[in-house]
Amino acid sequence: MSKEIRQHIERIVPLTDNEFDFVLSHFTPKKFKKHQFLIQESNYVPHDFWVIKGLVKAYHSDIDGKEHIMQFAMEDWWVTDYQAYFNQTKATLNVSCLEDTEVLCLSLENRDKICAELHKVEHFFRKKSNAGFVSLQRRILSLLNSNARERYEQFLVQYPNLLQRVPKTLIASYLGVSRETLSRFSSL
């Protein structure tokens, strides 16, 4: 697992062995079973999670119990309720496992500490946040601008691996379209 997170970080910034050991010592590994929750609405959010193995969904449940998917996260992706994590407020999202999942947990305190100690790590997280920002802007544009079929096709291109692992109902929810609409142009 340490090899994978090192590769993940070093795609943006190379680290010496000592630097990497220092960084890694601020993460805690944790395992969850399918259907278990990493984060539950109304609770505080102590960690950001980097997925070693598995698949999770981050979602908001509305008053009718309908799920709105904020994001999925599989191997090599980060996930948490970022609003609650960064602002140290209570979660408005749930994060739960679609498969058995192993993660590395990073507290906000430890994130800020490794960023303060190692400029390179601050650089890494700035670049990751910029990339995340861009991908959210694309999604907003897609929600404003594209019809259901176009959104689905963009999803296929962007996340071909997710398609095999995520139930269609959840993809529909992620895209903001009904399950029935999705069936009309999805072959499955």
Next chain:
Amino acid sequence: MSKEIRQHIERIVPLTDNEFDFVLSHFTPKKFKKHQFLIQESNYVPHDFWVIKGLVKAYHSDIDGKEHIMQFAMEDWWVTDYQAYFNQTKATLNVSCLEDTEVLCLSLENRDKICAELHKVEHFFRKKSNAGFVSLQRRILSLLNSNARERYEQFLVQYPNLLQRVPKTLIASYLGVSRETLSRFSSL
């Protein structure tokens, strides 16, 4: 103008006079008239813009010429086509002035340079990017989860100042609702 950007940065990280002068020397001031473009679709995007004074809209024009508003930016806000800016690709957005506007321009090269030279500046931009990421996630949830009236009410609470300065048609476009729908519950 240098006072304002210094205050803006120092809300996150204090700078010495020398540090601030170094940072500021990497920005270029520029003035635009109402209706002028800061960025035009299909062009490269050399700068991120920090608004000193004025108001701009960043938007995508679809094939029918309909405008989809990605963001507004007034005093103290940043705006560009971030996808094109960070990836050095051609713009898919336009940014144009709703009022006469003064900005400070920051090239990607200069941004990376001041981040590399001053750890504090990298910290500043990481924090800004995190905050931007959180606000985009909130907007996505609002697009997935909220009806037109709720979105409008969230907008009022979040951006009371914009309401006075932005035409209702553009607010409707930002919210992803029709102008007619907006009229039904907006008093103007």
